[in-house]
Amino acid sequence: MAQVQQRPEEATSDQQLIERVARQDRQAFEQLYDRYAAAVFGLALRTLGDRQIAEEAVQEIFWRVWQRAASFDRSRTFAPWLFGIAHNYCIDELRRRRARPQPVYEDDDHPVLSSIADTTDVSERALQGEQQRIVADALQQLPNEQRQAIELAYFGGLTQQEIATRLGNPLGTIKTRMRLGLQKLRGILQDQGLVD
Amino acid sequence: MKTHSEHEHIEELIEGYALDALEPEERSLVDQHTSSCSPCRKQLRVTEETVHMLGFVAAPITPPVRCKLKVLEKIEREQFLHTPTRRSRTATPFSTWATVAALVLFMATGMWGVSLQRQMSRMSTDMTRARNEIAELEGMLAEVQEIRALKGEGQSQYAVANTFMKPGSNKALLVIRNLPPLSAGQTYKVWVAREGMEEGLTTFNPPPADDTIQVAIEPREPMDHYKWIMVTIENTQSADHPSQQQALFGDL
Numbered sequence: 001m002a003q004v005q006q007r008p009e010e011a012t013s014d015q016q017l018i019e020r021v022a023r024q025d026r027q028a029f030e031q032l033y034d035r036y037a038a039a040v041f042g043l044a045l046r047t048l049g050d051r052q053i054a055e056e057a058v059q060e061i062f063w064r065v066w067q068r069a070a071s072f073d074r075s076r077t078f079a080p081w082l083f084g085i086a087h088n089y090c091i092d093e094l095r096r097r098r099a100r101p102q103p104v105y106e107d108d109d110h111p112v113l114s115s116i117a118d119t120t121d122v123s124e125r126a127l128q129g130e131q132q133r134i135v136a137d138a139l140q141q142l143p144n145e146q147r148q149a150i151e152l153a154y155f156g157g158l159t160q161q162e163i164a165t166r167l168g169n170p171l172g173t174i175k176t177r178m179r180l181g182l183q184k185l186r187g188i189l190q191d192q193g194l195v196d
Numbered sequence: 197m198k199t200h201s202e203h204e205h206i207e208e209l210i211e212g213y214a215l216d217a218l219e220p221e222e223r224s225l226v227d228q229h230t231s232s233c234s235p236c237r238k239q240l241r242v243t244e245e246t247v248h249m250l251g252f253v254a255a256p257i258t259p260p261v262r263c264k265l266k267v268l269e270k271i272e273r274e275q276f277l278h279t280p281t282r283r284s285r286t287a288t289p290f291s292t293w294a295t296v297a298a299l300v301l302f303m304a305t306g307m308w309g310v311s312l313q314r315q316m317s318r319m320s321t322d323m324t325r326a327r328n329e330i331a332e333l334e335g336m337l338a339e340v341q342e343i344r345a346l347k348g349e350g351q352s353q354y355a356v357a358n359t360f361m362k363p364g365s366n367k368a369l370l371v372i373r374n375l376p377p378l379s380a381g382q383t384y385k386v387w388v389a390r391e392g393m394e395e396g397l398t399t400f401n402p403p404p405a406d407d408t409i410q411v412a413i414e415p416r417e418p419m420d421h422y423k424w425i426m427v428t429i430e431n432t433q434s435a436d437h438p439s440q441q442q443a444l445f446g447d448l
Binding site: 042 | 208210211212214215216217218219242243244245246247248249250251252253254255256257258259260262263264266267268270271272275
């Protein structure tokens with residue numbers, strides 16, 4: 001399987017920028033913001049389902065990036081670290097508000113990876129676009145029921161028990177689907193050089 | 197020592213943990229186990245890395261510019277409030293450093309014996325004033341309720357500033373960064389204005405190699421009585437009207 005075209009200077013640049021942010025460099029922070037704000041806003045909007053709340057999420061997530069930059073592990077890559085912060089915040093917020101986004105799998109007419117119109121300048125985020133395509137393709141390669149379980153947890157903020165209840169499946173079945181799905185996803189992303 | 201069955205049980209929970217989809221008691225089990233089990237901790241790390249890549253799946257959407265401005269304002273405010281050495285660099289008319297420099301000059305010219313007593317007394321007065329002004333600034337910051345952003349213009353396009361103010365008060369603090377140095381004879385001047393009137397306030401020149409400067413301002417009326425705030429480049433400190441050379445401009 002062909003690996004993603006990495007642009008070393010771009011990847012290195014993320015690391016350099018977050019190291020500068022750790023030294024309280026605001027210009028470096030602005031560069032990271034410009035590079036990833038659209039991805040974070042897209043994630044927040046899809047998870048939280050409300051534009052106003054998603055805007056607040058972007059501000060809080062990047063504020064946390066600023067505050068936690070010094071604890072960033074230099075042996076890791078920046079994007080998963082950022083998305084970890086973003087996802088944790090969004091899920092906590094989702095649960096705190098006791099709100100749920102529109103269910104992803106209510107009917108077959110809604111595609112699994114339904115996207116909202118993208119207004120970003122793709123040329124400036126070519127690498128991100130490539131990574132997005134690969135991860136989305138990888139997710140599409142999973143069996144429907146595995147993908148469903150993973151997406152309901154990741155984007156819907158549902159626990160395994162809540163997913164089992166919603167889908168009318170035994171809890172053990174959901175756990176197995178989630179486990180096998182993530183293992184397969186990891187294998188695909190490893191082949192593509194996106195994860196270790 | 198961890199038992200085989202315990203490992204197996206935790207391994208079954210790791211994906212749910214990474215997706216934040218476990219019940220609290222299951223989550224607690226994983227936390228306890230991974231705190232002392234290196235292989236499971238490693239397994240959890242790589243699983244979490246895979247999960248976090250799912251962030252790429254959502255279609256990117258550019259957020260409104262106000263999101264960025266609000267984060268930057270928050271950072272700027274936090275940095276300002278937690279950097280005591282910077283906080284003392286106010287562009288007030290008097291300078292403690294100037295006093296120290298004058299003392300050094302007197303000593304160098306042999307006049308210090310004559311003037312020392314008077315100079316020490318003046319320096320003490322200046323120091324007291326400095327302390328009072330810093331205390332006043334800190335008190336004002338504690339009451340800050342509003343922040344207004346200014347945007348750089350022209351040759352100062354990379355400059356940014358925020359006005360920290362409290363509605364009803366005529367005291368405010370302008371925190372400016374990336375303002376370029378001026379030619380000899382020129383100075384920056386702060387103005388507040390509304391329809392039909394402009395009020396000139398403090399003049400200042402940013403210290404060389406210092407990217408942030410704080411300017412205390414005190415117009416005649418409360419800040420919220422004005423509509424705009426601006427910083428212009430002036431050739432004379434006593435300009436009655438703002439020049440056409442705007443460096444920063446913002447709404448109040």
